[in-house]
Amino acid sequence: MxxxxxxxxxxxxxxxxxxxxxxxxxxxxxxxxxxxxxxxxxxxxxxxxxxxxxxxxxxxxxxxxxxxxxxxxxxxxxxxxxxxxxxxxxxxxxxxxxxxxxxxxxxxxxxxxxxxxxxxxxxxxxxxxxxxxxxxxxxxxxxxxxxxxxxxxxxxxxxxxxxxxxxxxxxxxxxxxxxxxxxxxxxxxxxxxxxxxxxxxxxxxxxxxxxxxxxxxxxxxxxxxxxxxxxxxxxxxxxGPGAPDLSPPRRADAAELRRRIEAGEWVVDLRTRTAFAAGHLAGALNFGLDGSFATYLGWVIPWGTPLTLLGETAEDVATAQRELVRIGIDRPEAAATGGPADWVGEDTPRTLPTATFEQLGEVRHHRPVVVLDVRRDLERKESHIEGSVHIPLQDLPRRTAEIPDGEVWVHCASGYRASIAASILAAAGRRVVTVDDGYRPEIASALPLTGTP
Missing domain, CATH: 3.60.15.10 (Ribonuclease Z/Hydroxyacylglutathione hydrolase-like)
Incomplete structure (x- = not known):
């Protein structure tokens, strides 16, 4: 049979x-x-x-x-x-x-x-x-x-x-x-x-x-x-690609993680966006394993950039490795497991504010903020918030200079891409809030924002 x-x-x-x-x-x-x-x-x-x-x-x-x-x-x-x-x-x-x-x-x-x-x-x-x-x-x-x-x-x-x-x-x-x-x-x-x-x-x-x-x-x-x-x-x-090497990467301590970030390498935090917002290594970028991790990491990272992985467990790091070899990112430079307390050394973990679309509407009644939409073009075309700045996530690293000065509230369709974008902007020194909320077309009419301070 x-x-x-x-x-x-x-x-x-x-x-x-x-x-x-x-x-x-x-x-x-x-x-x-x-x-x-x-x-x-x-x-x-x-x-x-x-x-x-x-x-x-x-x-x-x-x-x-x-x-x-x-x-x-x-x-x-x-x-x-x-x-x-x-x-x-x-x-x-x-x-x-x-x-x-x-x-x-x-x-x-x-x-x-x-x-x-x-x-x-x-x-x-x-x-x-x-x-x-x-x-x-x-x-x-x-x-x-x-x-x-x-x-x-x-x-x-x-x-x-x-x-x-x-x-x-x-x-x-x-x-x-x-x-x-x-x-x-x-x-x-x-x-x-x-x-x-x-x-x-x-x-x-x-x-x-x-x-x-x-x-x-x-x-x-x-x-x-x-x-x-x-x-x-x-x-x-x-x-003709050969078989991948899925052996565990070399372990990095807090000092090495800091050196790699300062050298312009990518240190990627694999935890959920909720965990990342609650505390993370300054300069780390959040690509959670709970979403389309390899797709977006492979899309956004400058090809060939050295990569270090941060996971709660060795199994998380192994999962990330498996996903990455499928798109030709064969070997991380290093990895670390645990949590922010294990990764920051003598520094203090950074936090990242999160909010809902309702809170975004409320804050605009009191002060100007930049609203950044990181969805793709077709998503934007179907519906968008009036006056928001549009830079698709995959273009963000090379277009951050286009974002107006001021506090940035970044959104996507669900919050996953917004967290990636927020971590990129925070690593670049911007004040940023992640809109960790589901976008719906009616939001566009409920929030007729100018989007700039």
Missing amino acids: IEIVPIETPALGDRSYLVTDGEVAFVVDPQRDIDRFLTLAAERGVRITHVFETHIHNDYVTGGLALARETGAEYHVGAGDDVAFDRRPVADGDVVEIGAGMRVRALATPGHTFTHLSYALEAPGRAPAVFTGGSLLYGSTGRPDLLGPDHTHELVRAQYGSARRLARELPDETEVYPTHGFGSFCSSTQSDAGSSTLGQEKLGNPVLTLDEHEYVESLLAGLDAYPAYYAHMGPANAA
């Missing part, structure tokens, strides 16, 4: 898959931390014999090459992809027989990239399945703009044709298994669906219900910024 096991990476909004017949297995689009796949195979008593990549990924560093080397599996990468390592090239129409009855057929599905492939699985006794990578997603499709604006219009039309090809050539009962679409910025939109078939997608997916012009126009209108670290993922994957 065929088993398809999704391996979730919710922090990046992606899924990988292990598929087994009970004797052997293949893996599709593995993430960098390959121990997860090795553990799953060992638990089932199966041998991984093949690894497939749907495309050269833009949102994470693949574990495909390392997994193939570790297991001796054949590594199938698109024949059209220019890579620096040996692999088993695969092209449209190629068929790979796996085990006693699994048959995998490659289908060219350009759109997310020019050389994107999907893989259709046929096996006795079960419905067909198709691993669609960044092509056909649940209720959506993969983004066509990650290779640059010069290619977007060609790729979005290719994406339309690819989705239509899958719907035309495969039966309605075909199960759909995408890599993206669960929060990944590689998806043009997001879906709450956990499973789907081609028949279900034909009923509601815009790429299969709209004509080409309507699909292209609606998809392009909904695209927003994507993380800056994406620029480094494709080259890393084409070069």
Whole structure:
């Protein structure tokens, strides 16, 4: 009996898959931390014999090459992809027989990239399945703009044709298994669906219900910024990344933490924004593990900046390491565990005021403050506070000089990004308050603020 096991990476909004017949297995689009796949195979008593990549990924560093080397599996990468390592090239129409009855057929599905492939699985006794990578997603499709604006219009039309090809050539009962679409910025939109078939997608997916012009126009209108670290993922994957080093970082004492901050390095506090506000090491930046930690850290940090991690426990630091290697930040310079009392030495922990939107409205009746909105452009376009300053979080480190003088009250949609932004501004010496509150459209009319002192 065929088993398809999704391996979730919710922090990046992606899924990988292990598929087994009970004797052997293949893996599709593995993430960098390959121990997860090795553990799953060992638990089932199966041998991984093949690894497939749907495309050269833009949102994470693949574990495909390392997994193939570790297991001796054949590594199938698109024949059209220019890579620096040996692999088993695969092209449209190629068929790979796996085990006693699994048959995998490659289908060219350009759109997310020019050389994107999907893989259709046929096996006795079960419905067909198709691993669609960044092509056909649940209720959506993969983004066509990650290779640059010069290619977007060609790729979005290719994406339309690819989705239509899958719907035309495969039966309605075909199960759909995408890599993206669960929060990944590689998806043009997001879906709450956990499973789907081609028949279900034909009923509601815009790429299969709209004509080409309507699909292209609606998809392009909904695209927003994507993380800056994406620029480094494709080259890393084409070069052939090895297995990550997840061993514990060297321990840093309070004096070393202070030296690193003074040298302009990043010391990142992994605790929740509530804990950070209550007390933290001056100059530390708050990227809590309770949110999209790696996505926003990778987006905001100047690439290559030395990084030290602060966590309540060694397990927190290990979790952060695992998330970071997935986006190519391989080794922290150091780490420390405990709490502010362990990190500040002879100094006193700093605090960071927090407030609600109601309190923001009240304070504006008494004194002027700067209101800083760090949400993305599309969020801002839907609704915003009149007179607020808008600098998306990812642009903040290079645009802090644009923020008017005075006390800054910073908000996002929930408080997570606002805390990151507030920690950046506090480290730069600004007086700042984190609006740790959920933004709602009615707030925009309730707080018609000028935003400047």
